[in-house]
Amino acid sequence: MKFVTNRNAFIKALNTVSRAISSKTTIPILTGLKMDVSESDILLTGSNADVSIQTSVKASNPDNELTIKSTGSIVLPARFFSEIVKKLPDKTMSLEVGDNFQTTIKSGNSEFTINGLDANGYPHLPEVDTENTVDLAADIFRQVIGQTVIAVSKQESRPILTGVHFTLANNKLLAVATDSHRLSQRRVSLPADDDGKFDVVIPGDSLKELSHMLDGIDQNIQMNLSENQVLFTLGDTRFYSRLLEGNYPDTSRLIPKSSNTKMEFAAGDLLSAIERASLLSHESRNNVIKLTIKPNDQVVTISGNSPDVGTVEEDLKPKSSEGEDLEISFNPDYMKEALRVFGQTDIEISFTSALRPFTLVPTENKEDFIQLITPVRTF
Amino acid sequence: MKFVTNRNAFIKALNTVSRAISSKTTIPILTGLKMDVSESDILLTGSNADVSIQTSVKASNPDNELTIKSTGSIVLPARFFSEIVKKLPDKTMSLEVGDNFQTTIKSGNSEFTINGLDANGYPHLPEVDTENTVDLAADIFRQVIGQTVIAVSKQESRPILTGVHFTLANNKLLAVATDSHRLSQRRVSLPADDDGKFDVVIPGDSLKELSHMLDGIDQNIQMNLSENQVLFTLGDTRFYSRLLEGNYPDTSRLIPKSSNTKMEFAAGDLLSAIERASLLSHESRNNVIKLTIKPNDQVVTISGNSPDVGTVEEDLKPKSSEGEDLEISFNPDYMKEALRVFGQTDIEISFTSALRPFTLVPTENKEDFIQLITPVRTF
Numbered sequence: 001m002k003f004v005t006n007r008n009a010f011i012k013a014l015n016t017v018s019r020a021i022s023s024k025t026t027i028p029i030l031t032g033l034k035m036d037v038s039e040s041d042i043l044l045t046g047s048n049a050d051v052s053i054q055t056s057v058k059a060s061n062p063d064n065e066l067t068i069k070s071t072g073s074i075v076l077p078a079r080f081f082s083e084i085v086k087k088l089p090d091k092t093m094s095l096e097v098g099d100n101f102q103t104t105i106k107s108g109n110s111e112f113t114i115n116g117l118d119a120n121g122y123p124h125l126p127e128v129d130t131e132n133t134v135d136l137a138a139d140i141f142r143q144v145i146g147q148t149v150i151a152v153s154k155q156e157s158r159p160i161l162t163g164v165h166f167t168l169a170n171n172k173l174l175a176v177a178t179d180s181h182r183l184s185q186r187r188v189s190l191p192a193d194d195d196g197k198f199d200v201v202i203p204g205d206s207l208k209e210l211s212h213m214l215d216g217i218d219q220n221i222q223m224n225l226s227e228n229q230v231l232f233t234l235g236d237t238r239f240y241s242r243l244l245e246g247n248y249p250d251t252s253r254l255i256p257k258s259s260n261t262k263m264e265f266a267a268g269d270l271l272s273a274i275e276r277a278s279l280l281s282h283e284s285r286n287n288v289i290k291l292t293i294k295p296n297d298q299v300v301t302i303s304g305n306s307p308d309v310g311t312v313e314e315d316l317k318p319k320s321s322e323g324e325d326l327e328i329s330f331n332p333d334y335m336k337e338a339l340r341v342f343g344q345t346d347i348e349i350s351f352t353s354a355l356r357p358f359t360l361v362p363t364e365n366k367e368d369f370i371q372l373i374t375p376v377r378t379f
Numbered sequence: 380m381k382f383v384t385n386r387n388a389f390i391k392a393l394n395t396v397s398r399a400i401s402s403k404t405t406i407p408i409l410t411g412l413k414m415d416v417s418e419s420d421i422l423l424t425g426s427n428a429d430v431s432i433q434t435s436v437k438a439s440n441p442d443n444e445l446t447i448k449s450t451g452s453i454v455l456p457a458r459f460f461s462e463i464v465k466k467l468p469d470k471t472m473s474l475e476v477g478d479n480f481q482t483t484i485k486s487g488n489s490e491f492t493i494n495g496l497d498a499n500g501y502p503h504l505p506e507v508d509t510e511n512t513v514d515l516a517a518d519i520f521r522q523v524i525g526q527t528v529i530a531v532s533k534q535e536s537r538p539i540l541t542g543v544h545f546t547l548a549n550n551k552l553l554a555v556a557t558d559s560h561r562l563s564q565r566r567v568s569l570p571a572d573d574d575g576k577f578d579v580v581i582p583g584d585s586l587k588e589l590s591h592m593l594d595g596i597d598q599n600i601q602m603n604l605s606e607n608q609v610l611f612t613l614g615d616t617r618f619y620s621r622l623l624e625g626n627y628p629d630t631s632r633l634i635p636k637s638s639n640t641k642m643e644f645a646a647g648d649l650l651s652a653i654e655r656a657s658l659l660s661h662e663s664r665n666n667v668i669k670l671t672i673k674p675n676d677q678v679v680t681i682s683g684n685s686p687d688v689g690t691v692e693e694d695l696k697p698k699s700s701e702g703e704d705l706e707i708s709f710n711p712d713y714m715k716e717a718l719r720v721f722g723q724t725d726i727e728i729s730f731t732s733a734l735r736p737f738t739l740v741p742t743e744n745k746e747d748f749i750q751l752i753t754p755v756r757t758f
Contacts, residue, residue, distance in 0.1 A: 110652070112689060263587050273489070276463070276489055312491045
């Protein structure tokens with residue numbers, strides 16, 4: 001195989017597939033990057049067994065300045081090859097595979113020859129049927145990921161909880177994640193002409209990678225499912241992830257139907273106060289802060305106390321508050337992560353009692369986004 | 380003690396002294412920040428035993444909005460206290476020390492009480508006589524540090540080589556560092572009215588900290604010496620460092636007086652080519668690249684070879700070259716660090732033979748800056 005290409009166009013494709021490549025894999029060939037050169041394009045593939053990314057540099061796009069001189073396939077050491085391509089002196093580069101997978105890269109007066117591997121040893125990507133396609137707006141889907149992935153479990157003891165549970169029915173996409181201490185649930189209405197239906201759990205780590213790839217993208221992505229794989233297609237790029245196997249717990253019954261105390265805040269104001277209080281709780285063995293809520297006085301006191309380090313107390317005036325007085329303690333980190341994904345909106349917090357989970361929802365479209373945090377017993 | 384101050388002005392002073400404070404010290408009280416409040420200012424002190432930094436927030440500067448209500452001293456946990464001050468909600472803050480060194484910090488509706496320590500337990504800073512002062516332009520001195528500190532030894536086997544050797548005589552400041560594989564020497568002429576004289580070795584790590592502090596400063600700093608300490612004064616800030624004890628080796632005899640092969644390059648062009656070649660040498664056990672110099676052909680070939688990974692070769696045309704043909708091998712990292720501190724200037728490289736150190740100097744003012752690199756024997 002042999003081709004000449006614009007170096008920046010090639011680097012862009014390299015960066016895309018490199019997201020999936022880890023140097024810490026147990027399968028040596030996966031530290032490599034696979035290139036398949038056909039008469040029309042270079043197809044690049046990177047994979048870490050959980051996630052695989054494939055993208056192409058097409059000869060038909062004049063920006064790529066791609067001339068394919070002969071076809072073929074090769075696997076090259078990904079990190080090392082990327083470093084070389086990024087440091088080459090000229091605007092164009094050529095790549096040619098010779099005997100014994102020896103690959104020569106030329107640019108300007110610089111010439112590298114590196115040892116490649118037989119592409120036949122590279123694992124095959126899963127086959128995903130692209131018939132029943134669900135169309136998603138990239139920016140909305142990225143928001144859904146960001147709002148739910150915070151609540152996935154970091155512990156492998158219940159693997160199913162390390163993913164986000166996505167269900168599609170009646171043109172509503174529902175995404176839920178919980179680590180059993182907190183829960184985040186987001187609902188999005190899809191265009192009514194979409195009559196797909198699914199119920200899958202996608203690993204949180206895969207979604208984080210996908211989210212990076214969707215950053216700043218203002219178009220639709222296509223989602224396809226097979227029995228144990230999901231494929232997202234974004235233009236010339238395909239992102240594959242395995243699905244988590246098993247039944248996701250029924251989370252709908254966890255969300256309280258009623259409440260005894262309610263308050264409204266600007267999410268940013270409450271976040272700043274919680275961040276201050278958590279400075280102190282982080283120095284303490286039990287990372288807990290307390291809210292003392294007095295709806296009649298329209299005041300909430302946020303306090304923390306660590307015998308070794310000191311105390312903190314701050315009065316915050318809610319935008320509105322109603323119901324019973326309450327003292328409730330919780331892990332401030334859960335609260336901070338929950339508040340951050342609300343951004344600059346107003347939120348409503350609803351409490352039942354000191355030992356029952358409480359909820360945070362935006363004051364507008366309350367049904368579409370709900371977060372739940374379990375308090376900590378301190379007595 | 381009690382004061383009210385503008386929070387940003389106080390943060391600026393906190394950041395300055397925090398440079399010297401490490402959480403990894405073996406002396407517990409040095410994880411703290413000392414504050415001494417007099418009727419005219421707050422004096423802040425941070426130290427890691429090697430380096431101490433002291434700065435003040437003065438009541439006489441209206442920008443500080445400083446009102447001192449009562450005087451006194453306290454030591455507060457530096458990292459934790461800084462985090463609190465940076466997160467406070469209001470533009471001003473107050474600080475008051477109560478019984479048992481309990482310190483209350485207020486800003487807006489937020490109130491922290493943290494446990495302080497008795498300032499009498501904090502070590503005294505060294506006394507440095509401020510009579511024989513040497514004035515240095517901050518930007519020039521920062522350049523001198525940057526150009527020499529790259530060559531200090533990272534090994535503690537010969538402690539004296541972990542510092543930069545500064546000598547002042549006849550209005551010439553000479554700075555030299557060597558780790559015995561390479562050497563960097565810079566000379567600066569001081570204004571003729573300065574008749575100071577000294578010979579000291581300042582630890583490289585102290586100089587790196589000082590260099591950060593001098594970043595973007597466009598004024599003079601004052602240098603004072605005692606037997607085992609150096610004090611740099613920059614406006615309201617004092618930077619103390621211990622000196623290294625022992626005799627610095629005589630380095631003047633290391634610099635070759637003659638050469639058999641000479642070349643001129645734009646430092647940046649050579650740097651790029653060396654960076655490419657080092658990508659390959661870094662993958663190899665012996666991190667070495669080779670220059671093949673043919674002055675008659677006006678070409679230099681930079682090459683690297685690693686049996687496991689591959690080969691690299693690049694032809695570079697020097698701006699000029701003269702003398703004998705030569706093949707010479709060396710550690711590309713020494714070369715990269717040397718070339719980087721030349722910036723965008725033209726340089727002259729002079730070789731004696733394949734096993735003798737070679738030198739790099741700027742093509743202008745060759746006497747004022749010289750770097751020396753020892754080659755590696757590869758046969």
